[in-house]
Amino acid sequence: MTALPLLAIRDLTVEFATRRGTVQAVRQVDVSIAKGETVGIVGESGSGKSVTSYAVMRILDRAGRIAGGEVGFSGIDLRAATERQMRDLRGREISMIFQNPRAALNPIRKVGHQIEDVLRQHAEAGSGDAKAKAIAALEQVKIARPEERYHAYPFELSGGMCQRVVIALALACRPQLLIADEPTTGLDVTTQKAVMDLVTGLTRERGMATVLITHDLGLAATYCDRIVVMEQGRVVETAPAATIFRAPAHAYTRRLMQATPRPGATLRDLLPEGAPAAAPERARGAGAPLLAVSGLVKDYPKAKSLLSRKAAAPFRAVDSLSFTVARGESVGLVGESGCGKSTTSTMVMRLLDPTEGSIVFSGEEIGRVPAARFARHPLRPKIQMVFQDPTESLNPRWTAARAIADPLLRFRTVQGGEAIRARCEELARLVGLPVDLLDRFPHQLSGGQKARVGIARAIAPSPDLVILDEPTAALDVSVQAVVLNLLADLKQALGMSYLFVSHDLQVVRLLCDRVIVMRAGGIVEEGPTAEVLEAPKAEYTRALLAAIPRPPV
Amino acid sequence: MLRTLLDRLATTLPALAGVVVVSFLLTRVLPGDTAAYFAGPAATPQAIAQIRTELGLDRPLPEQFARYVADLARGDLGRSLTTGQPVTVDLGARLPASAELTLVGLALALLVAVPLGVAAALRQGSLVDHACRIVATAGVSLPVFFTGLLLVYAFYFVLGWAPAPLGRLDAFASPPPTRTGFFLLDSLMAGDIETFRAALAQIALPGLTLAIFALAPIARITRAAMLAVLAADFVRTARAAGLSRRRVVVTYALRNAMLPVVTTLGMVFSFLLGANVLVEKVFAWPGVGSYAVEALIASDFAPVQGFVLAMALLYTVLNLAIDLAYGLIDPRVREAA
Numbered sequence: 012m013t014a015l016p017l018l019a020i021r022d023l024t025v026e027f028a029t030r031r032g033t034v035q036a037v038r039q040v041d042v043s044i045a046k047g048e049t050v051g052i053v054g055e056s057g058s059g060k061s062v063t064s065y066a067v068m069r070i071l072d073r074a075g076r077i078a079g080g081e082v083g084f085s086g087i088d089l090r091a092a093t094e095r096q097m098r099d100l101r102g103r104e105i106s107m108i109f110q111n112p113r114a115a116l117n118p119i120r121k122v123g124h125q126i127e128d129v130l131r132q133h134a135e136a137g138s139g140d141a142k143a144k145a146i147a148a149l150e151q152v153k154i155a156r157p158e159e160r161y162h163a164y165p166f167e168l169s170g171g172m173c174q175r176v177v178i179a180l181a182l183a184c185r186p187q188l189l190i191a192d193e194p195t196t197g198l199d200v201t202t203q204k205a206v207m208d209l210v211t212g213l214t215r216e217r218g219m220a221t222v223l224i225t226h227d228l229g230l231a232a233t234y235c236d237r238i239v240v241m242e243q244g245r246v247v248e249t250a251p252a253a254t255i256f257r258a259p260a261h262a263y264t265r266r267l268m269q270a271t272p273r274p275g276a277t278l279r280d281l282l283p284e285g286a287p288a289a290a291p292e293r294a295r296g297a298g299a300p301l302l303a304v305s306g307l308v309k310d311y312p313k314a315k316s317l318l319s320r321k322a323a324a325p326f327r328a329v330d331s332l333s334f335t336v337a338r339g340e341s342v343g344l345v346g347e348s349g350c351g352k353s354t355t356s357t358m359v360m361r362l363l364d365p366t367e368g369s370i371v372f373s374g375e376e377i378g379r380v381p382a383a384r385f386a387r388h389p390l391r392p393k394i395q396m397v398f399q400d401p402t403e404s405l406n407p408r409w410t411a412a413r414a415i416a417d418p419l420l421r422f423r424t425v426q427g428g429e430a431i432r433a434r435c436e437e438l439a440r441l442v443g444l445p446v447d448l449l450d451r452f453p454h455q456l457s458g459g460q461k462a463r464v465g466i467a468r469a470i471a472p473s474p475d476l477v478i479l480d481e482p483t484a485a486l487d488v489s490v491q492a493v494v495l496n497l498l499a500d501l502k503q504a505l506g507m508s509y510l511f512v513s514h515d516l517q518v519v520r521l522l523c524d525r526v527i528v529m530r531a532g533g534i535v536e537e538g539p540t541a542e543v544l545e546a547p548k549a550e551y552t553r554a555l556l557a558a559i560p561r562p563p564v
Numbered sequence: 565m566l567r568t569l570l571d572r573l574a575t576t577l578p579a580l581a582g583v584v585v586v587s588f589l590l591t592r593v594l595p596g597d598t599a600a601y602f603a604g605p606a607a608t609p610q611a612i613a614q615i616r617t618e619l620g621l622d623r624p625l626p627e628q629f630a631r632y633v634a635d636l637a638r639g640d641l642g643r644s645l646t647t648g649q650p651v652t653v654d655l656g657a658r659l660p661a662s663a664e665l666t667l668v669g670l671a672l673a674l675l676v677a678v679p680l681g682v683a684a685a686l687r688q689g690s691l692v693d694h695a696c697r698i699v700a701t702a703g704v705s706l707p708v709f710f711t712g713l714l715l716v717y718a719f720y721f722v723l724g725w726a727p728a729p730l731g732r733l734d735a736f737a738s739p740p741p742t743r744t745g746f747f748l749l750d751s752l753m754a755g756d757i758e759t760f761r762a763a764l765a766q767i768a769l770p771g772l773t774l775a776i777f778a779l780a781p782i783a784r785i786t787r788a789a790m791l792a793v794l795a796a797d798f799v800r801t802a803r804a805a806g807l808s809r810r811r812v813v814v815t816y817a818l819r820n821a822m823l824p825v826v827t828t829l830g831m832v833f834s835f836l837l838g839a840n841v842l843v844e845k846v847f848a849w850p851g852v853g854s855y856a857v858e859a860l861i862a863s864d865f866a867p868v869q870g871f872v873l874a875m876a877l878l879y880t881v882l883n884l885a886i887d888l889a890y891g892l893i894d895p896r897v898r899e900a901a
Contacts, residue, residue, distance in 0.1 A: 070803050072795075073688075101806030109804075114797035117816050119894050128815070129805045164895045180805060 015085075016043035017220050018067065018105075018188055022080035025059070025066045029074065036062045038244040039080065044188070049211065049221040051231030051252070053267070054241035055487035056458070060224045063241075064190045068107060069097050085187070103133040106181035108210075110193035112174035116165040122176045123149070123161030126183055133184045148179040152209060170348070171202035175209065182213060189214055190222045195230070199347035199514060204558040207234055226487060228271050232256055232562030240264045256562050270492040272517035278499050281492035281521075299374060300335035301475055301508050302359065307332040307368035307378075309354050309532075328354045330532035331368065336476065341502060341509035343523035343540065345516060347555075351532040356478050356512045360396050361385040373475065392422045392472035399481040401461035405453040411464045412449040415439070418471045438467040441504075443497060459490035463497070470501060479511045483518065495522055516555060520544050528552050572887055576880045580873075584636065587872040588629055596863035602645055632869075641873070642866030646859060651870035655852060659874065660745025661732055662844070662851030666836050668748075668767055669774025673832070677779045678825070681786025682818060685794060696783055703780030708839045712773040712846040719769060727765050729847040737762045770847040777839050778832045785828040789821035796820070822893055830886040834879060 025037040037059040044050050054060045065071045067082055069089065082089040084105065089097070109115040117125055126145040130136035136144045142161070149157035152175040165173050174194060181189060191210060195203035211234050214221045225231050231238050232252045240248040240255075240263065248261040259265045270281050310325035329351040336342045344352045357363040359370060361382050370378035372390060380388055395418070398404035405414050415435045419425045425434050436446050444463040453461055462482065469477055479498065483491040499522060502509060513519050519526055519540065526543045528536045528551065536549040547553045599616040600607070607615075616622050620631065635642060641651035684696035706714075719726040727734055732747055740750040740759050748767070751760035793799060794817050802816045841853035852871055859867035891898045 068804055070800060098806045098808065101804055103806060107801075107804040109797060109801060111797060115801045117798045117802070117820070118896065119820060120815070128802075128807055128811060132805070132807050132811070166896050177801065180801070 015045075016083075017046045017048075017085055018042075018044040018222075019083040020063070020067065020080070021083075023063065023066060023077065023082060024079040025062050025071065025075055026078040027075045035078070036075070036244055037066065040241070040244070040246050042239055042246065042249075044220050044222060046187070047215075047218045047220055048237065049214070049223065049235045051223045051225060051235035051238045052241060053225060053228050053231045053238055055226055055267070055489065057243065058241040059244040060241050061192050064107065064192055064222065064224055067190065068101060068105060069094075070101075099133070102129050102181075102186070103135075103184045104186050105188045105190065106184075106186040107190045107192060108174070108177045108181045108194050110196045112177045112194075112198075113165050113168075113170055115177050116173055116180075118165055121162050121164060122168070123163075126176070126180050129180055129183050135184050144183070148183045149176070151182070151213065152176070152179040154179070169202075170198055171206060174198065174202075174206050178206070178210060178213070182217075185217060186219065188220045188222070190224065192224045193226070194223070196226070200516070200555060201347065201558040203230075204560075207560075210234075227560070228267055228488075229273070229562045230560045233560040240267065252562070266489060270489040272488075272492075272495075272515070272521055274517075274520075276521075278492075278496050278521045282496055301338045301340075301373060302336040302510070303369075303371040304335070304355075304359065305333040305369055305371075307355065307358060307370065308366045309351070309358060309363070310366045328532055329358070329365075332529075332532070332534060334527055334534070334537065336508050336510055338475070338508055339502070339506050340525065341511055341523045343511045343513060343519035343526040344529060345513060345519055345526055345555075346529035346535075347514060349531075350529040352512050352529050353480065354532075355529070356396075356480055356510060359476075359510065360394060360478050361388075361391075392418065392424065393475045394478065395469040395472065395474040395476075396478040396480065397465050397469045397482045400485050401458060401465050401482075402453060402485075404465055405461060407453050410450050410452055411439075411444070411456065411460075414453075414464055415449075415467045415471055418468060422472050424472055434471070435467075438471055439463075441470070441501065442467045457490075458486050459493060462486060462490070462494050466494075466497065466501070470505065470507070473505070474507060476508045476510065479509055479513075481513050481515075484513075484515070491518070498522060516544060516559060528555070568891065569884070569888070572884050576884070580876060580880065583873060583876040584633065585629075587869045588632055591865040591868050592625065592628075594860075594863065598645070598863045598865060601863050636873075641870040644859065644867045645864050646862050646867070651866050654855060654867060655870055655874055656745075658850055658852045658855050661849060662837075662840055662853060664746040664748065665767060665770055665843070665849060665851060666774065666833070666840055667746075668771035669836055670778060670829075670833060672771055672775035673778035673782055674829075676775070677782035678786050680779075681783045682790055682813070682821075684783070684787045685790030686813065688791070693787075696787060700780040700784050703776050703778075703783075706776070707842075708773055708777050709842045709846055711776050712770065712843055715769045715773055716846070726769050727762075729769060731848050731850055732766055733759070733762055734766070770843050770849055773843050773846075774836055774839060778836055781828055781832050781835075782825065786821065786825050789824045790817060793817045793821045819893065823890065826886055826889050826893065830883055833882055837875060837878070 020040055020042045023037055023040045024035060026033045026035050040059070040063055042050070042052070042063070052060045052063065062071070062075065065075070066077050067089065071077075077090055084100065087100070092100070116122065123142065123145045126148050127136070127141040130141055130144050146157045146161050149160055154160050154172065154175055160168070165176070168176065189210070194210065195206050198206065207230070210221065223231055223235055232255060235252050238250060238252050238255050239246055240261065242263045248255070248259070248264045250260065255264065256268065259268055266283060269283065272281065307329055308327065308331055309329040310327050312325045332355060334342070344355065346352045354363065358365045361377060361380065364382050365378055368378060369376055372394065375390060377385070377388070377390060385391060412432070412435045415438055416431050419431050419434060425431050435449060439446050439449055442463040444460060444467060448456060448460060456464065465482070482498070483494050486494060495518065498509070501507070509522070511519060511523055523540050525538065526540045527534055528543065528549065530551055535551045536543055536547065543552060544556065547556060599612050599619060599621060603612045603615050620628060639652065641655070643650050644654055647654055680692070680696050680699065684693040687693060716726075716729050720729060733739055737759055740747060740754045740756055743750050743753055747763035748760060751763055799812060799816055802812045807816070840851060841857055843849065844851040844854040845857075852874065856868055856871035859871070
């Protein structure tokens with residue numbers, strides 16, 4: 012450790028006043044960051060990694076307060092500083108960038124003006140040169156045509172572009188320390204690489220120190236010098252990035268590393284030792300495929316004015332797509348946001364009508380049945396879906412049992428209150444949800460438990476095909492490992508087919524037999540998972556694979 | 565912008581056509597015979613029948629409607645049987661009085677409610693917050709005629725601060741030369757400070773009555789919208805960038821919070837037009853509300869239809885203005901339009 016750290020956090024404790032009394036979110040945390048150093052703070056949700064950074068910036072919300080410890084920034088005691096002094100430090104000496112960049116920008120103010128606000132606040136620019144300096148700041152984050160983008164609103168820019176603007180805003184006044192709080196979560200893997208390369212490039216060039224807060228151990232190890240691992244408000248391990256993968260000292264770090272999907276690991280490898288071995292692979296059904304999609308097209312008409320007669324050319328989200336899913340097979344649908352993978356899965360799910368093309372399921376053409384009428388179709392119970400956000404996809408006023416029973420009640424597959432309850436309990440056991448949790452409401456369940464409820468609901472009517480729409484994207488890695496294993500086991504036990512929609516190639520590799528890489532509504536490459544990921548033929552697949560963070564092993 | 569305007573106007577046409585049909589039918593199915601009412605209690609059946617023929621009320625309904633629409637197309641709203649004046653003239657004389665009262669009420673309410681709501685949101689659980697809640701609850705729970713009478717009792721009868729609640733100007737003052745029809749504006753334009761003061765004194769109590777009524781929804785929505793926006797990610801970004809509190813609250817939070825407030829404003833305005841009828845009665849205000857009620861009681865069709873149509877037009881224009889205001893505040897709306 013350097014003699015004079017730029018940021019020294021000692022014994023920091025942060026408390027939150029909640030209805031159930033005070034909760035310590037951060038407990039006696041020690042972190043120190045030297046000038047020019049890049050430190051990663053890694054942990055799962057609830058580990059207190061973000062709260063630590065908010066405490067440093069003193070932007071905790073009203074319920075939170077620093078209960079103990081010291082925070083020093085180049086000799087200044089940040090705990091004792093007045094609000095005015097803090098305001099001068101924020102943005103000028105210490106800056107922050109955030110998760111969900113589009114929401115982090117004022118939606119109704121031009122991005123150029125938002126950068127100007129910061130420049131003027133810290134007297135880095137006057138009214139005469141503010142615009143020029145804001146444009147220069149945009150230029151530095153490699154935004155093409157910065158003069159034009161100066162006038163753009165956040166909703167007119169892509170997520171990656173918004174994150175660049177947030178970075179420009181944070182770096183406009185040349186601070187000494189940048190705190191990046193999950194800066195690439197929710198961004199595509201190629202955008203993630205571009206953003207991270209940009210951040211590290213700019214901070215190295217300026218000799219700035221950086222704190223990267225992330226749940227992704229791989230990302231932190233790739234870009235940081237040192238890594239601090241946090242669990243439940245405490246620092247459990249601090250080690251150089253190069254050694255942490257080779258020799259993780261703490262049991263939690265080992266668990267975290269083990270649960271992270273990585274090349275060479277199988278699904279079972281993600282679980283702690285002692286997990287039962289996977290069931291033997293079922294013989295995959297030969298003969299006619301379960302699902303055959305051919306020439307699928309989806310056009311979205313552009314909104315047109317009432318008075319003007321000419322209609323704009325429609326936007327083609329899915330362009331003559333063809334693929335099949337065999338019985339008992341799981342197929343991954345991979346691509347970056349906007350590639351049409353969700354539109355495709357929604358059409359297969361028959362929630363959206365295709366413009367053209369056919370969807371043959373179990374030998375029956377279902378593409379022609381209007382989505383509005385498919386709810387009463389006899390094949391409806393046979394295609395089910397597990398949604399991306401386990402919380403948002405559950406009715407908050409229904410208990411877990413009611414949520415799982417919903418398809419049973421709708422399809423009348425099981426009749427009678429007791430029979431339904433029995434089936435719910437059977438399903439709960441199947442997905443590993445303790446039966447006594449069945450009468451809880453979603454807000455009383457953890458993320459992993461809610462994911463199990465969502466899966467139990469999907470398999471309740473004994474479907475042949477389950478569409479998994481990024482089912483683990485909102486989960487912590489350790490929970491993700493368990494849920495992915497559960498999905499694989501269920502597939503073996505029940506003989507279902509999966510259509511797995513994801514942007515995460517590592518996860519797809521673990522779960523899928525075959526993978527389809529999509530871009531701009533079409534298929535770029537398709538084949539057995541191992542083949543596509545080990546020896547990609549398409550340039551685009553290679554770019555996707557190259558963008559995955561590679562920690563030094 | 566012009567395209568948006570035309571598009572929006574085009575969508576209001578079916579609504580207006582509906583209003584024409586419904587207001588016509590409603591006035592016909594209402595109980596009460598116009599001819600009998602105007603012939604007087606001592607009239608012979610022959611006299612009543614004669615009046616009915618004169619008014620065209622003996623014709624089949626479709627024919628009456630066709631004639632009504634034809635008149636409407638020429639800008640003729642018919643003649644009021646009670647006042648003997650063309651309805652357009654009556655409305656033209658009375659509409660500004662109602663509009664002035666409503667706008668004064670709305671402006672007063674906005675001036676108090678928005679700062680109150682913002683303060684309540686910034687200091688959640690403080691005295692200001694409780695005051696905001698009490699004002700809001702009181703505002704909605706007291707009917708306007710009651711607050712109106714209470715204000716008259718306190719400020720005219722007991723304290724003697726306000727002039728007699730008898731219309732827009734006291735009997736001895738002469739109205740300012742008509743330009744906008746709003747006495748406050750006209751007197752200022754004419755440079756007549758004395759008339760301005762007199763008009764202001766007259767409008768103070770009814771304006772306040774309406775303002776108390778309008779205060780509650782605006783203050784509540786402002787508070788709720790501010791709370792939501794203050795918890796938004798971009799406010800956190802602004803704070804993390806070290807922007808001043810004033811800038812964070814006004815430029816970042818308040819402007820975003822104005823979107824729901826503007827929407828509520830449209831609704832509040834329409835409530836106020838309804839509340840106007842009672843307030844005009846209490847303060848003997850010569851507005852369209854009291855005019856329409858009197859006409860309705862007398863089964864005088866033409867003014868009622870004219871009133872309904874005028875109100876519908878007013879709503880349309882108001883909603884259009886709100887949509888345009890939305891576009892000014894929120895660039896996303898501009899794009900979508």
